[in-house]
Each structure stands twice: as structure tokens, then as C-alpha cells.
Amino acid sequence: RKEVEQDPGPFNVPEGATVAFNCTYSNSASQSFFWYRQDCRKEPKLLMSVYSSGNEDGRFTAQLNRASQYISLLIRDSKLSDSATYLCVVNNPYSSASKIIFGSGTRLSIRP
Amino acid sequence: DAMVIQNPRYQVTQFGKPVTLSCSQTLNHNVMYWYQQKSSQAPKLLFHYYDKDFNNEADTPDNFQSRRPNTSFCFLDIRSPGLGDAAMYLCATSRDIGGGTDTQYFGPGTRLTVL
Numbered sequence: 125r126k127e128v129e130q131d132p133g134p135f136n137v138p139e140g141a142t143v144a145f146n147c148t149y150s151n152s153a154s155q156s157f158f159w160y161r162q163d164c165r166k167e168p169k170l171l172m173s174v175y176s177s178g179n180e181d182g183r184f185t186a187q188l189n190r191a192s193q194y195i196s197l198l199i200r201d202s203k204l205s206d207s208a209t210y211l212c213v214v215n216n217p218y219s220s221a222s223k224i225i226f227g228s229g230t231r232l233s234i235r236p
Numbered sequence: 237d238a239m240v241i242q243n244p245r246y247q248v249t250q251f252g253k254p255v256t257l258s259c260s261q262t263l264n265h266n267v268m269y270w271y272q273q274k275s276s277q278a279p280k281l282l283f284h285y286y287d288k289d290f291n292n293e294a295d296t297p298d299n300f301q302s303r304r305p306n307t308s309f310c311f312l313d314i315r316s317p318g319l320g321d322a323a324m325y326l327c328a329t330s331r332d333i334g335g336g337t338d339t340q341y342f343g344p345g346t347r348l349t350v351l
Contacts, residue, residue, distance in 0.1 A: 158339065165324075166345075167326055167342040167345050169342070170340070170341070211279075213340075215333075217338065223281075224269070225281075226278035226281075228277060229278060
């Protein structure tokens, strides 16, 4: 089992739709969680950190469920510019193995 | 203003010919990372420096080495590139590790082609 798993998609949704992704992680000691977006042939850019209390930034909402070991990203009123790959990142700074694990990404395509 | 800079953006090398990729940062962050990302795959951490302390991932091939001569600069050396090393190489920095200070900021990447 991969340490961080994401549904690769692609998710193909119409503009204005709400879309949600999940990401599961296997190491219960993981400490920090992030969502990054990556456009084709570009570097990953931080979208938002994910906190236990949940956090919202405009149309984007991130949640962390430690009991079930997953994080989620909700995008409301999706725009064409939201088309990208969304990477889940899990960090366990106290792990003896790899401390930072990226999921393989979920591709999102917004159609007009 | 660019905060994490990578040079060159595109590098072509020959099979077996050593190559060095460069990363610099203006953020004065303690931690610098090197990732390898192949097409349609997640970035894979190769190693990171916490200040001068080098931390190698267990599965990083010996062919990959790194140097960090000062806080601002970090280099990735590929001693004998193989065809399988063709990828995007991403440099990232973070202020610290853990405790909410581990947000990573990425450079634009260097795309390596091996002929």
C-alpha cells in the first residue's frame, strides 16, 4: 500500500460545479498536511495547509480527518483556471523514513 | 520576485556525462530539498539539507549527490546520467521542519534530457 494515495482522476466537471478530492495516508504519526496545485510542466505551488479544524480560503475548503487518516479538498463554483493536478502532501518530520511524501496527484479538468 | 531560482531551466546532457543543477534561494530558509519528478508521477524526494546537515533518502541512487556551500545555494550533481534520469528536478525550501514551519516553496524546476 502506498503511503499517500489519491484518486488519479481525471475529474472532468463543468464550470460552476463543486468537486471534492480525498487523499489517504498510512502513517498515523504524520504531522503536517498540504494541498499543492501543479500546472502542466510547472512547479507545484502551495494551495493551502490543512488543519484539524478545517480551513477555508475563498472557494477552497480543506479538511483533515485524523481518525480515518485522510484529507480532503473541496472546490466550489469551479473555474476554468482551476484545471490542474492537485497534489496531496503529508509530512512526518519525526519519521526515520522519508519525511515528506507526495501523492501522485488528482487531475482536474473544468469544461466550459 | 523569484524566491527559489533554478538554473538552468533546461539541461541536455549525454549519457554518462556528469551534470550539475543549481538552486538558490532568497528566503533565508534552513531547509533545502531536491526532488525528481517524472512525467505523470509525484515528485520524489531525493535528499534534503537542514542547514549543513545532509539527509539522504534511503532509495536515492549513489549516482545523485548534493552540495550546499552556504545557506543560499544548493547543487544537485548527477555523476553518470542514465536515460532513466531524464526528468524534471525540483528544488524546494522550507523555513524549518515541523511545527507549522514546513511549508515548502518550489523553484521552477530544471528539465533534464539525457541523450
